[in-house]
Amino acid sequence: MxxxxxxxxxxxxxxxxxxxxxxxxxxxxxxxxxxxxxxxxxxxxxxxxxxxxxxxxxxxxxxxxxxxxxxxxxxxxxxxxxxxxxxxxxxxxxxxxxxxxxxxxxxxxxxxxxxxxDPADAAAVAHPAATAHLALFVHGRLRAGETVVVLGAGGNVGSALVLMAARAGARVVAVAHPRDTDRLVALGAAHTVDYRADGLTERLRELAPDGVDLFLDTSARNDLESAVDLLARRARIVLLAGLHTRPVLPAGKLYVKDCSLVGFAISQATGDELAGAARGLNRLLADGSLRxxxxxxxxxxxxxxxxxxxxxxxxxxxxxxxxx
Structure with a gap:
């Protein structure tokens, strides 16, 4: 061969x-x-x-x-x-x-x-969409009604996060380039924010005055100081990008709010976890929403x-x- x-x-x-x-x-x-x-x-x-x-x-x-x-x-x-x-x-x-x-x-x-x-469609979304599924539901423990912030929402993983979180009943704030706004709204984002905006953290705080329940940064910036400041009580941050970043973690603010930080790489996923993600992906592929x-x-x-x-x-x- x-x-x-x-x-x-x-x-x-x-x-x-x-x-x-x-x-x-x-x-x-x-x-x-x-x-x-x-x-x-x-x-x-x-x-x-x-x-x-x-x-x-x-x-x-x-x-x-x-x-x-x-x-x-x-x-x-x-x-x-x-x-x-x-x-x-x-x-x-x-x-x-x-x-x-x-x-x-x-x-x-x-x-x-x-x-x-189309086989090409399935192969193209398999890795980013499975990553999104596991980040949200296995490691992020997402529940309906929660507020989710996705940085890098215009990318392959980010857009899958927006789609799946919105389908699960979450309120999604998508941070991306303005050119992606229409697509992210169509995927289910309640709000979109220009990632280049001055005062990004303040804008996110305005959109989530009660705090963010789940924070995911696919852009690999990993600004944990800003992220932790935005969190609600018992919120979660899932780290899934930025292999070489070395962010500062404000530990005090994290633990006094009972919040958690978890690292996640799909390469560590179990066979059962991947199979669960595959079932979710197949439903979205079959109904045409995941492309x-x-x-x-x-x-x-x-x-x-x-x-x-x-x-x-x-x-x-x-x-x-x-x-x-």
Whole structure:
């Protein structure tokens, strides 16, 4: 099979494109004919070695895919050849990646693709939307009626946070560029605020006079001093971006209000947590409300260039590699 793979860690040009042996599924695995594989920031962390995780060399890059079942092991109950499927947890923790013509997926990490959903759409939203689901409902413990502030709301994770929080009955304040206002309101934001505005913290306080219940910053600024000041009693901050930030934490203000701060990386999610997120994503994919903002299609052979563009912030939407 043709694949995008590594033989060493390093910059984007360490990615090779060429032939590798077809993977062999185990009894509880599913062999998938890959149609598309997405490129995420976390894929660049694994490739560069910035985020250490067990990987066998040569190592196929990529986490998310959508495709069709080619064969299923005897323990992979519920899957049959021809089934349309997606996955968002390959390419780390010892599992080979998604950027290949064929991939082996553990059956408990593979999910059916709803009828009528474009495989490229599913692959593009899989990582950011699952991240949003887990941040809100597992780590953020979101409840209906709460006020949620989302910084970086115009991005892939941010817009999914807005959609899911609003669907869950929360009042969402979205902080983003003004060009994203109409889209964020359509997704369910009660208020939008220009992230460049002077006095941003004061504006957020005006919109949430009783305090913010859940604060999420996907822009990776992680200004915890301002965030903690905005929190209501027993509010939560979920840290999910900003790998190299070193913010100041006003501990006193945090604990006297019974508030909590939790770090969250989807790579640490359990299989059950990912499956729960997949059920939520599939409902939103099926009803058409969850769609990527923009897809930038590229051929599989261009994986190294795709990684470079993502690392340099030159991608407006989501890069999806096509195997065909």
């Amino acid at each position: 043709r694949a995008a793979y590594l033989e060493q860690f390093g910059p984007p040009d360490v990615i090779r494109y060429g032939e590798l042996p077809d993977p062999e599924p185990g009894p509880n695995d599913v062999l998938v004919d890959v149609a598309v594989a997405a490129v995420n920031h976390v894929d660049t962390f694994v490739r560069s070695g910035a985020w250490r995780t067990p990987v066998p060399l040569p190592f196929v890059v990529g986490r998310d895919l959508a495709g069709t079942v080619a064969a299923a092991g005897p323990g992979a109950v519920g899957f049959a050849p021809g089934d349309r499927v997606w996955c968002n947890s390959l390419g780390y923790a010892g599992r080979q990646g998604a950027a290949a013509e064929r991939a082996v997926v553990p059956a408990d990490r593979l999910y059916r693709l709803p009828d009528g959903v 990527p903002r923009r897809i930038e299609p590229m051929p599989l052979r261009a994986a190294a260039e795709a990684h470079r563009l993502v690392e340099e912030g030159k991608v407006a939407g989501k890069v999806v590699l096509h195997t065909g």
